[in-house]
Amino acid sequence: MNVEAIIKTKKDIPLEARTIIHLTLVYNKINEEMTVTLKPFGISIQQFNVLRILRGQGDQPANLSTINDRMVTKMSNTTRLVDKLLAKNYVVRNVCPQNRRKVEIKITSKGLEVLNEIDGIKFEMEKNILANFTAAELKELNSLLDKF
Known part of the structure; x- marks a missing residue:
């Protein structure tokens, strides 16, 4: 991707x-790409992220603070x-x-079902986005990005 060509300078x-x-x-x-992938399910990227966090909790409920702490994109509107x-x-x-003041949130079986359905489609989207990279290049890219 040539940045200069994209921004037309x-x-x-x-x-x-x-x-x-x-x-x-x-x-x-x-x-x-992620927005397009999630559109048929009627959820946003942030809602998807909340569902993934709750799935990761297993049988344990989470509170709003836990969810917010684990969000990829930190938000005040959890x-x-x-x-x-x-x-x-x-x-x-x-x-x-x-x-x-103590509120516990858990994912439902319906939430798990939709998340499992999204997982396969999301996996394909990720493969398509990263198709031009080798595994070694992806490891190197991740290593470089870890410097942030």
Whole structure:
């Protein structure tokens, strides 16, 4: 991907700026592909992330703080994301009778089903996006990105 061609400039872009632009373009491409992948399921990337976190909890419920801490994209509207998943019956929310501030959230069997369905499609999307890379290049890329 030639950054200069994409942003339609003939100027030489300094390496640092070029790198940031490139990373932004790649992020946007991945975000776009993920949004298209999730669209048939009626959930956003952030809702998908919440479902994955809850699946990772196994039988243990999570609270809003735990979910927010584990989000790939940190957000202040975790409550709203959970509310939308509740409306779809993908999660359940239980309020502790002794301490109403303590809220526990668990994924439902319906949430697990949709997540399992998405997993296969998402795997194919990831393979397509990364098709031009060898396994060694992907390891190197991850190693470089770990420097952030």
